[in-house]
Amino acid sequence: MYQDPAELSDLDETEQITRAAWHYYNDGLTQNQIADMLGVSRIKVSRLLEKGRQSGLIELRINSSYGGCLIQQKELVEAFGLVDARVVPTAPDLPAAPRIGRAAASLLMQKLDPNDLLAIGWGEATTTTLRYMAPVFPQSNISIVSLTGGVSAYIGTTGLYGPQNNAHLIPTPLRVSSEDLAEMLRVEPYVRNVLDMAATARFGLIGVGAVTSAATLVRYGYCSAAEIELFKRRGAVGDVLGYFYDADGEILDLDLHRHVVAVRPDDLRKIPNVAAAAAGPHKIDAILGMLRGKLANILVTDEDTATELLRRHG
Amino acid sequence: MYQDPAELSDLDETEQITRAAWHYYNDGLTQNQIADMLGVSRIKVSRLLEKGRQSGLIELRINSSYGGCLIQQKELVEAFGLVDARVVPTAPDLPAAPRIGRAAASLLMQKLDPNDLLAIGWGEATTTTLRYMAPVFPQSNISIVSLTGGVSAYIGTTGLYGPQNNAHLIPTPLRVSSEDLAEMLRVEPYVRNVLDMAATARFGLIGVGAVTSAATLVRYGYCSAAEIELFKRRGAVGDVLGYFYDADGEILDLDLHRHVVAVRPDDLRKIPNVAAAAAGPHKIDAILGMLRGKLANILVTDEDTATELLRRHG
DNA sequence: GAGTAGGCCGATCATTTGCTCTATCCAAAT
DNA sequence: ATTTGGATAGAGCAAATGATCGGCCTACTC
Numbered sequence: 001m002y003q004d005p006a007e008l009s010d011l012d013e014t015e016q017i018t019r020a021a022w023h024y025y026n027d028g029l030t031q032n033q034i035a036d037m038l039g040v041s042r043i044k045v046s047r048l049l050e051k052g053r054q055s056g057l058i059e060l061r062i063n064s065s066y067g068g069c070l071i072q073q074k075e076l077v078e079a080f081g082l083v084d085a086r087v088v089p090t091a092p093d094l095p096a097a098p099r100i101g102r103a104a105a106s107l108l109m110q111k112l113d114p115n116d117l118l119a120i121g122w123g124e125a126t127t128t129t130l131r132y133m134a135p136v137f138p139q140s141n142i143s144i145v146s147l148t149g150g151v152s153a154y155i156g157t158t159g160l161y162g163p164q165n166n167a168h169l170i171p172t173p174l175r176v177s178s179e180d181l182a183e184m185l186r187v188e189p190y191v192r193n194v195l196d197m198a199a200t201a202r203f204g205l206i207g208v209g210a211v212t213s214a215a216t217l218v219r220y221g222y223c224s225a226a227e228i229e230l231f232k233r234r235g236a237v238g239d240v241l242g243y244f245y246d247a248d249g250e251i252l253d254l255d256l257h258r259h260v261v262a263v264r265p266d267d268l269r270k271i272p273n274v275a276a277a278a279a280g281p282h283k284i285d286a287i288l289g290m291l292r293g294k295l296a297n298i299l300v301t302d303e304d305t306a307t308e309l310l311r312r313h314g
Numbered sequence: 315m316y317q318d319p320a321e322l323s324d325l326d327e328t329e330q331i332t333r334a335a336w337h338y339y340n341d342g343l344t345q346n347q348i349a350d351m352l353g354v355s356r357i358k359v360s361r362l363l364e365k366g367r368q369s370g371l372i373e374l375r376i377n378s379s380y381g382g383c384l385i386q387q388k389e390l391v392e393a394f395g396l397v398d399a400r401v402v403p404t405a406p407d408l409p410a411a412p413r414i415g416r417a418a419a420s421l422l423m424q425k426l427d428p429n430d431l432l433a434i435g436w437g438e439a440t441t442t443t444l445r446y447m448a449p450v451f452p453q454s455n456i457s458i459v460s461l462t463g464g465v466s467a468y469i470g471t472t473g474l475y476g477p478q479n480n481a482h483l484i485p486t487p488l489r490v491s492s493e494d495l496a497e498m499l500r501v502e503p504y505v506r507n508v509l510d511m512a513a514t515a516r517f518g519l520i521g522v523g524a525v526t527s528a529a530t531l532v533r534y535g536y537c538s539a540a541e542i543e544l545f546k547r548r549g550a551v552g553d554v555l556g557y558f559y560d561a562d563g564e565i566l567d568l569d570l571h572r573h574v575v576a577v578r579p580d581d582l583r584k585i586p587n588v589a590a591a592a593a594g595p596h597k598i599d600a601i602l603g604m605l606r607g608k609l610a611n612i613l614v615t616d617e618d619t620a621t622e623l624l625r626r627h628g
Numbered sequence: 629g630a631g632t633a634g635g636c637c638g639a640t641c642a643t644t645t646g647c648t649c650t651a652t653c654c655a656a657a658t
Numbered sequence: 659a660t661t662t663g664g665a666t667a668g669a670g671c672a673a674a675t676g677a678t679c680g681g682c683c684t685a686c687t688c
Contacts, residue, residue: 018376019403025367025374026416027405030674037405043638046676052376053339060339061373062332063423063450089333091351094341102340109377110424136377344644357668360646 014135017052020045025058056132059106072306076299079313083273083297084111090303096279101128104205104277104300109133111273112203114140119198119263121147121241122174123207124216125277125300130205143168145198147206148241148262149185150174150222170194172261174242175222179258186261199267206268206296208278209239210286217242227256238286240276240295241268247285249293265295273298279305288312328449331366334359339372370419370446386620390613393627397587397611398425404617410593415442418519418591418614423447425587426517428454433512433577435461435555436488437521438530439591439614444519457482459512461520462555462576463499464488464536484508486575488556489536493572500575513581520582520610522592523553524600531556541570552600554590554609555582561599563607579609587612593619602626 019038023029024045031049035042052058076085086103104125112118120126136142143166150173172185185191198204209215211232213225217239234252236244242260245251251265268274276296278287287309290296301309333352337343338359345363349356366372390399400417418439426432434440450456457480464487486499499505512518523529525546527539531553548566550558556574559565565579582588590610592601601623604610615623 021374021376022403023405026402027408027413029405031676032674041638042674043676044636047636050676057377059375059377060335061375062335063371063373063453088340089336091337091341091343099341139377345646346644355668356644357646358666361667364646 013048013051014057016040017048017057020048021052021058024049055135056102056105057135059109059132061106061110072303072310075310076306079310080291080299081297082291082299085298085306086300087306088300088302090305096302097124098128100277100279100300100302101125102132104129104275105132107275107298107300108203108205109136112140112142114142116142116203117197117201118142118144119147119201119204119271120144121204121206122150122216123209123277125279126205126207129277137166141166145194145201146170147198147204147268148174148260150220150261168194168197170261174261175256175259176261177259179255182259182261191261195263195267198263199270201271202273204268204271204274204296206240206274206276208276208283208286208290210280210283211236211238211244212282215239223256231256237289238283240265240290245289245293245295247289247292249289249291249295251293265293269294275300277301281305281308284308284312327362327365328371330354331362331371334362335366335372338363369449371449373420373423373446375420386617386624389624390620393624394605394613395611396605396613399612399620400614401620402593402614402616404619410616411438412442414591414593414614414616415439416446418443418589419446421589421612421614422517422519423450426454426456428456430456430517431511431515432456432458433461433515433518433585434458435518435520436464436530437523437591439593440519440521443591451480455480459508459515460484461512461518461582462488462574464534464575482508482511484575488575489570489573490575491573493569496573496575505575509577509581512577513584515585516587518582518585518588518610520554520588520590522590522597522600522604524594524597525550525552525558526596529553537570545570551603552597554579554604559603559607559609561603561606563603563605563609565607579607582609589614591615595619595622598622598626 016038020034023034023037024031031045032042035045038045049058072087073085076082076087084107086107088099088103091099108118108129120130130144137144145168149170170191172191176182176185186195209217211228213228215223215228217223218225218228222242231244231252231254234254235246236252237247238245241262243251243257243262243265244254251257274296275298276287276290277300279302281304284305287299287301287305291299330352334348337348337351338345345359346356349359352359363372386401387399390396390401398421400421402413402417405413422432422443434444444458451458459482463484484505486505490496490499500509523531525542527542529537529542531537532539532542536556545558545566545568548568549560550566551561552559555576557565557571557576557579558568565571588610589612590601590604591614593616595618598619601613601615601619605613
C-alpha cells in the first residue's frame with residue numbers, strides 16, 4: 001500500500017509517470033482514482049500521462065505479425081532482401097516524419113540490447129526517432145555515435161544532452177569547403193576514432209534524402225539548389241549521409257563527396273543492421289535506389305510508400 | 315480448397331484494430347476521425363480499441379529502467395541472484411493476478427524469440443499471462459508445453475485452442491490416486507515425450523502456491539484442506555507444480571509427490587529462464603522458499619510483496 | 629531590491645469516450 | 659418455415675478527459 005502521499009509526490013517524475021501509466025493503461029483506473037492514490041491533483045495526472053506519451057516513455061506496441069499488422073512488411077522484406085521492415089498506416093493530413101520516427105523508435109528499442117551502440121545519421125525522421133528513444137538511453141545504457149559531421153547542431157534539441165548519455169558526435173561540419181580540410185579532419189585522431197567506432201556499431205539509423213531543392217540538405221545550407229540540379233542531371237536519385245547515388249544505388253563520383261566528413265558507404269554497409277526511416281511520394285526514387293544499393297537492410301516507411309515501392313520493383 | 319472464413323475475418327479485424335490503435339495512440343486522433351478514415355461507426359472504433367487492449371494485441375509498454383520503473387526490481391535481482399524481475403505498483407483494491415499476469419506477459423513477449431518453446435505451469439497468474447499472450451503465439455510461432463498434468467482443464471478458457479497453436483499438453487490429471495498409476499502415466503510414451511520436451515524449453519512460466527486451505531490447489535479439488543494442514547505441520551510453506559517445499563526451498567518428502575504427474579523440480583531447474591508470477595501477503599513465505607530453492611530465476615510480483623520479500627531476506 | 633519572464637498549478641468548460649439499453653440480424657435447431 | 663439464442667450495431671447519456679485561461683511562485687536580471 002502507498003505510504004504517506006506527501007512523500008510520494010517528492011519522488012522522481014519518471015517514477016510518477018510510470019505509476020500513473022500503469023494504473024491508467026493496465027489497470028484501467030480513472031485519472032481521478034490515480035490522483036488520489038498518488039496524492040496529486042487529477043489534472044496533474046493528466047499532464048503526467050501526456051508527458052509520458054510525448055517523451056516516448058509510454059510506448060504503444062502492437063503485437064501482431066512482425067509487430068505491425070500490415071502484410072506489406074513481409075512483402076518488403078522478401079522483395080528487397082531486408083532483415084526487417086515496419087509499415088505504418090498512411091494518414092494523409094499528418095506529417096510523416098514523427099509517425100515513422102515513432103515506429104523506428106519502437107523497432108530499435110525492441111532490437112537493441114543494453115550496452116549496445118547505435119550509429120545515427122542525418123535527417124528529420126532520425127531526429128524524431130531519437131527524441132522518442134531519449135528516455136531509454138540512460139537507463140539501458142545505450143550509447144550513440146554519429147555517422148556524419150554536422151549532427152551536433154540539431155542533436156541538442158532532442159533532449160540528448162552532454163556526455164552522460166554516451167553520445168559520441170563527430171565535432172565537424174557535415175561538409176567543409178575544401179578537399180584538403182576534409183581529409184585533415186578525417187585523419188584527426190578524435191574524428192578518426194569516432195568514425196571507426198561508428199563503423200563497428202551493431203545498429204545504425206539513417207534517413208534518406210530526396211534530390212529536391214526542398215531537401216533537408218538544402219534547407220540546412222549544406223547544398224545549394226543549383227548543386228542539387230547538377231546532381232540530378234548526373235543521375236542522382238537520393239542521398240544517404242551526404243553521398244548521392246543513382247537509380248541502381250551506385251554512389252556517384254561527385255566533388256561534394258570529397259568534401260564530406262562522414263562514414264563512407266562501404267563502411268556503412270559493414271554495420272549488420274541499418275534501419276532507414278523515410279516516407280513520402282517524393283522519396284520513392286531515393287528509397288528504391290538506397291535499397292538497391294544495399295545501404296540499409298531495415299526499412300521503416302508508410303503504407304502508400306510501401307505500396308509504390310513494391311509496385312515499382314515488381 | 316478455400317480459406318476459413320473465421321480466420322479471414324479475424325485477420326481483417328486484427329488489421330482494423332492495428333490501424334485504429336496506431337491512429338489513436340500514436341497519431342493522437344479522436345475516435346471520430348478514425349471512424350471516418352476506416353469507414354466505420356465511432357462506437358465500432360471504441361470497441362475495436364477495447365478489444366485490442368483486452369486481448370493483449372495492444373500493449374502499453376513503459377520504457378524505463380528494466381521496463382518498469384521501480385528500484386526494487388534491481389534490488390530483487392541482486393538479493394536473490396535472479397536473471398530479471400518485474401515489480402508492478404500495488405493497487406490494494408484490484409485483484410493481483412491479472413495485474414502481474416499482464417506484466418509477466420510483457421516480460422515474456424520481450425524475451426521470447428520466434429519459434430521459441432514456452433513451458434507453462436499452474437496457477438491463476440499463469441492463466442492470465444497466457445490470455446494476454448494468446449494473440450502473439452500464432453504469429454511468432456511460439457509453442458507452449460505444459461509442465462504438469464491437469465492443465466488442459468483451464469487452458470481452453472484462455473483462447474488457446476487446438477493444435478494450430480502448437481500447444482503440447484500433458485493429457486493426464488495433475489494428481490492421480492495411486493503411486494503406480496502415476497508412474498505408469500509418466501512412462502507412457504506420449505506423456506514421457508511431453509515431459510521431456512518441457513524440460514528442454516528455453517523459457518518457463520510458473521505460479522507459486524501458498525499453503526492455505528484457500529489455495530487454488532484446494533479450490534480445484536487437487537488437495538483437501540486436511541492435507542494442506544498436514545503439509546503445513548511438516549514445514550511446507552508453498553508449492554510449485556504441485557511439489558511442496560519448506561522455508562529453505564527444500565522439496566519435502568510427501569506421498570502426494572509420488573501421485574503427481576509433472577516435471578520434477580530438478581528438471582525445472584534445468585530450464586534456463588523460469589519466470590514465477592505471484593503476489594500477495596499470503597504468498598510471501600511461499601515466494602521466499604521458492605527463491606531460496608532456486609525454482610525460478612525471474613520474479614514478477616507487486617510492490618508490497620517485493621518490499622516484504624526484501625525486508626525478510628535482508 | 630524591484631521588475632519581469634517563465635513555468636507550474638488549478639478551475640472551468642467543451643469535447644471525447646465508453647456504458648447501458650434496445651433493436652437487429654444471423655444461425656441453428658425443431 | 660418458425661422460433662430462439664447469441665452475438666452485433668446503434669442511440670442516448672453520464673462520466674471522464676484535456677484545452678484554455680488566469681493566478682501564483684520562482685528565479686533571473688538589472
